[in-house]
Amino acid sequence: MGNSKLYKGSLITIILKLLNEHDKMYGYEIVQRVKEITKDELKITEGALYPSLHKLEAEGLLNVEVLKVGNRLRKYYKLTEKGTKETVNKLAELESYIKTMRALVNPKFRID
Amino acid sequence: MGNSKLYKGSLITIILKLLNEHDKMYGYEIVQRVKEITKDELKITEGALYPSLHKLEAEGLLNVEVLKVGNRLRKYYKLTEKGTKETVNKLAELESYIKTMRALVNPKFRID
DNA sequence: ATATATACATAAAATTCTTATGCATAAATT
DNA sequence: AATTTATGCATAAGAATTTTATGTATATAT
Numbered sequence: 001m002g003n004s005k006l007y008k009g010s011l012i013t014i015i016l017k018l019l020n021e022h023d024k025m026y027g028y029e030i031v032q033r034v035k036e037i038t039k040d041e042l043k044i045t046e047g048a049l050y051p052s053l054h055k056l057e058a059e060g061l062l063n064v065e066v067l068k069v070g071n072r073l074r075k076y077y078k079l080t081e082k083g084t085k086e087t088v089n090k091l092a093e094l095e096s097y098i099k100t101m102r103a104l105v106n107p108k109f110r111i112d
Numbered sequence: 113m114g115n116s117k118l119y120k121g122s123l124i125t126i127i128l129k130l131l132n133e134h135d136k137m138y139g140y141e142i143v144q145r146v147k148e149i150t151k152d153e154l155k156i157t158e159g160a161l162y163p164s165l166h167k168l169e170a171e172g173l174l175n176v177e178v179l180k181v182g183n184r185l186r187k188y189y190k191l192t193e194k195g196t197k198e199t200v201n202k203l204a205e206l207e208s209y210i211k212t213m214r215a216l217v218n219p220k221f222r223i224d
Numbered sequence: 225a226t227a228t229a230t231a232c233a234t235a236a237a238a239t240t241c242t243t244a245t246g247c248a249t250a251a252a253t254t
Numbered sequence: 255a256a257t258t259t260a261t262g263c264a265t266a267a268g269a270a271t272t273t274t275a276t277g278t279a280t281a282t283a284t
Contacts, residue, residue, distance in 0.1 A: 005121035
């Protein structure tokens with residue numbers, strides 16, 4: 001993904017949040033959207049994305065709907081109710097992570 | 113480490129920053145310090161820490177000094193010059209990561 | 225005609241971490 | 255006195271996530 005290893009573990013959070021916003025997206029679209037938003041800082045690889053989407057679907061966080069657009073297939077993913085709840089969790093975990101890391105790297109953010 | 117998977121990839125950054133601050137630390141001390149600072153949010157496991165310290169040493173980012181304290185050994189690690197430079201990089205990467213993630217999860221932080 | 229973009233997929237390898245285990249000394253508890 | 259907890263290091267098996275490489279196929283731009 002990114003140039004730094006910190007993105008490891010962030011992919012699920014990113015996918016869920018984008019779907020939470022857009023209601024319905026397909027894999028290729030997610031890759032493009034992330035490139036846009038991050039100004040090419042973060043490029044999701046297909047080899048990471050597609051297995052993750054399949055996993056989220058298997059866990060019941062996403063629903064799939066296959067559409068034929070022109071002559072190509074698109075697999076549209078949508079959050080389930082469970083997926084929406086998990087999105088909230090993941091976003092809270094991200095905020096917690098950021099706070100914790102700030103305390104670690106920025107002594108003035110420590111609550112002694 | 114933490115309850116969330118986001119900490120994956122953060123360990124090196126944490127180690128380097130703490131050593132940048134304390135000048136000289138041993139493994140067990142790092143584990144305790146992180147627990148303190150994060151109020152038990154983040155517990156570094158020994159199985160992750162020690163191999164990472166060995167790796168940083170092998171890469172020339174850390175120097176080791178073995179001291180016998182009482183009757184027990186302590187391996188004190190210290191940043192090399194290269195390690196100090198890498199710390200700056202890692203901290204910049206963390207800031208970049210946080211900005212990028214904020215843009216992804218918080219639309220109002222996006223620069224369109 | 226050829227290259228690039230769109231769209232999905234999987235498999236091998238690399239990376240990082242968890243869990244489990246091992247050794248040994250020191251201090252605290254029962 | 256005996257046992258548990260704390261201190262201090264280490265490694266190895268397995269799990270999880272990601273990279274890299276490869277494959278298939280249609281559509282558009284050069």
